[in-house]
Amino acid sequence: MTSNLPGSKASGLSARRFALLGTTILSLGIAGVLVAPDAVRHTAQAQNVTQQAQTVARPVGFADIVEKVKPAVISVRVKMNGGPQLSSDDGQLPRGFERFFRRFGPDAMPDMPQGPQQGPGPRGPRRAGQGSGFFISADGYAVTNNHVVDKADEVEVMTDDGKTYSAKVIGTDPRTDLALIKVDGGSFPFAKIADKAPRIGDWVLAVGNPFGLGGTVTAGIVSARGRDIGAGPYDDFLQIDAPVNKGNSGGPTFDIDGNVVGVNTAIFSPSGGSVGIAFAIPASTVDSVVSQLKDKGTVMRGWIGVQIQPVSKDIADSLGLKSTDGALVAEPQAGSPAEKAGIKAGDVITSVNGEKIQNARELARRIGSMAPGTSVKLAVLQKGSEKTLTLTLGELPRDVRAGAPDTRESPASDGARLGLQLAPASSVAGASADGVVVTNVEPGGPAAERGFKAGDVILEVGGKAVSKPEDVRKALTDAQKDGKRTVLMRVKSGESSRFVALPAGRG
Numbered sequence: 001m002t003s004n005l006p007g008s009k010a011s012g013l014s015a016r017r018f019a020l021l022g023t024t025i026l027s028l029g030i031a032g033v034l035v036a037p038d039a040v041r042h043t044a045q046a047q048n049v050t051q052q053a054q055t056v057a058r059p060v061g062f063a064d065i066v067e068k069v070k071p072a073v074i075s076v077r078v079k080m081n082g083g084p085q086l087s088s089d090d091g092q093l094p095r096g097f098e099r100f101f102r103r104f105g106p107d108a109m110p111d112m113p114q115g116p117q118q119g120p121g122p123r124g125p126r127r128a129g130q131g132s133g134f135f136i137s138a139d140g141y142a143v144t145n146n147h148v149v150d151k152a153d154e155v156e157v158m159t160d161d162g163k164t165y166s167a168k169v170i171g172t173d174p175r176t177d178l179a180l181i182k183v184d185g186g187s188f189p190f191a192k193i194a195d196k197a198p199r200i201g202d203w204v205l206a207v208g209n210p211f212g213l214g215g216t217v218t219a220g221i222v223s224a225r226g227r228d229i230g231a232g233p234y235d236d237f238l239q240i241d242a243p244v245n246k247g248n249s250g251g252p253t254f255d256i257d258g259n260v261v262g263v264n265t266a267i268f269s270p271s272g273g274s275v276g277i278a279f280a281i282p283a284s285t286v287d288s289v290v291s292q293l294k295d296k297g298t299v300m301r302g303w304i305g306v307q308i309q310p311v312s313k314d315i316a317d318s319l320g321l322k323s324t325d326g327a328l329v330a331e332p333q334a335g336s337p338a339e340k341a342g343i344k345a346g347d348v349i350t351s352v353n354g355e356k357i358q359n360a361r362e363l364a365r366r367i368g369s370m371a372p373g374t375s376v377k378l379a380v381l382q383k384g385s386e387k388t389l390t391l392t393l394g395e396l397p398r399d400v401r402a403g404a405p406d407t408r409e410s411p412a413s414d415g416a417r418l419g420l421q422l423a424p425a426s427s428v429a430g431a432s433a434d435g436v437v438v439t440n441v442e443p444g445g446p447a448a449e450r451g452f453k454a455g456d457v458i459l460e461v462g463g464k465a466v467s468k469p470e471d472v473r474k475a476l477t478d479a480q481k482d483g484k485r486t487v488l489m490r491v492k493s494g495e496s497s498r499f500v501a502l503p504a505g506r507g
Helices: 012-034 036-057 063-072 098-104 283-296 313-319 337-341 360-368 469-481
Strands: 073-080 127-135 141-145 154-158 164-173 178-183 203-208 216-227 237-240 252-254 260-267 278-282 306-310 327-332 348-352 375-382 385-392 420-424 436-441 457-461 486-493 496-503
Touching (some): 063 073, 063 203, 063 252, 073 203, 127 203, 141 283, 154 178, 164 283, 237 260, 260 283, 278 283, 306 360, 306 496, 313 486, 313 496, 327 337, 327 360, 337 385, 348 360, 420 469, 457 469, 469 486
Antiparallel strands (some): 073 127, 073 154, 127 141, 141 178, 164 178, 203 252, 216 237, 237 278, 252 260, 306 327, 375 385, 486 496
């Protein structure tokens, strides 16, 4: 009997199982002959249950959402006079994205116009590039990335129904990599920008023009929020895992209600294609920036005039702080609102208008989101005492960065040599009259690990001004005697100042 069943060549336990199964089938067969009507009824019920299960298990899908939002998405094509092929430092990447470009490769910012250089000189053939965008109003205003349309001589869009229109650039914001363009010629379907942030794990749809394949839809979830990719002080990206590729830049990310929760702008791409890590500018930023671009053609940001940096654990220890919350002021700029209000180097800004500040980037984003002329109250820790200072925001100059260079610091053993050779600044040609100049940095030493380089000028150690190497050594010795594990130095590199915590060892 078992030899006629599938798998009859199996041996051992499997064969015995088939044999038992065969017996069961025989028994059921006999029962079926005796009570055929019930068997038919049960079979029909089983089939009905199976059909119900298939109906329940079938995914709902996104077709209804796509049908609603896809007509608002456009392909953006640009043409410009030729030049050298795109590189990470040719000035065509968005401001602040150069470091991201170097970290993640050219496909991280995949939609810049490219073309071979022909002939001598800086000019070459006309080049073309492409990206994505979406209408935000029926009268033809549309959003895309700044890096898609930057320096373009001609901008052209293709709508979902295949029609082509010329577009003009209304305004751009390199700091957030957003641009507003305008198309004339009809009433266009448009998308609504979401008024609330998505949650991590929410479904999202990316619609765009990858590799020139317009109207492409991909799905995924929000993988993370508030991502800092090193592009600038306003980094606050959504991370999504919906596949995004070359040509998707400037296209929208939709939630399941059909609202735009982000604008796709960059990808992590070691392979050159999608690996499931894409970054989108959040809707709150898009709404704020686009509104200003529409009204003024530019973005005006509040400015207090300080170089700021994160409060590392070593810095917190050096200042006697209980946490690393807040933004450390490396240096107030001369004549700035911060200087006029009494903010000094070494102060830690902990809140704005009563709302706590977690880190330096949050301060930059908070101040940058306010209009110039706004009055704000800052809670500041100054030499161990908390003060509340009121100041009026200035306008962020176009050539001023809101934050300071990233000064992440790695731990070092207590008592380790700093690995620095020092000289009085007054004795070094070209150096300032104040401070102590770093003439050499020992590779692999604590100072090298924290970013010191020859030419840096140490202005203060432990809150005291220094003018010769002996002052530095004395400050380190005093810190050791006081039982401090680290000592805080204020260091000037070029035109920027920053605080660095070093182990209180021998100089």
